[in-house]
Amino acid sequence: MSSDTPPARRRVILKLSGEALRESGSRDNISPEIVERIANEVKAAVETGRVELGVVVGGGNFWRGASASARGMDRATADYVGMLATVMNALALQGALEHKGVPCVVQSAIEMKNVAETFIRRKAARHLSEGRVVIFAAGTGSPFFSTDTTAALRASEMGADQVLKATMVDGVYDSDPKKNPQAKRFERVSFQECIAKRFQVMDSTAFSLCMDNHIPIVIFDLTKPGNVTSALLGEPIGTVVDAEE
């Protein structure tokens, strides 16, 4: 490689849970201040020119299909409500990014022409290679899936190098750190172990899809300032989930 050749850009999918956009204890589902903080961190990473970024947003700050179904609602209908919830989060994030001058599009898996582009794989890939952030809304477009699985799916379709799962804990533990003060955090753990031991940090469909498509997952704490930027730039952080050696 000549010294003039720019380093290859990483292509990553950032998974933001809906809960991450809510201020704890607040009645508001979306905190504009938190969304702005995330947008600032995304901007800092994107402006280095070293990363192509797709974002999958969850909807759990508004609604979760499985919980509504447990209370008697038809599961598929409840899941469609959940997918629509993700669109609200996607629009909030898009607004904050655009306000900061970060080029950004929302692509929705459920057609919603007035507010978002419809998800088209080749078009999304083109946005990424041209430096626009793509926010993937409405999950996979199908009920019975999660937005974690959506992140694994979009990462596979986009040929991403990593899935970055931003969450409220700083990695994968061998037991629940809230219940067991002796719980040990892994720096690295295999897909196989996550699936076999049913670690709750992501669902098994998401783990399997990433495992089959050789896409490592980084699980990190979103609440610590600077972490989103660090994760996007590939700095060591949280727990890496990848294949067994």
Ligand code: UDP
């Ligand atoms: N959902 C779905 N299909 C998908 C993605 C999401 O039906 O492909 C629904 C499901 O009801 C889910 C809700 O959307 O509970 C919100 O997504 P998720 O629970 O993954 O959000 P998060 O926990 O990340 O905030």
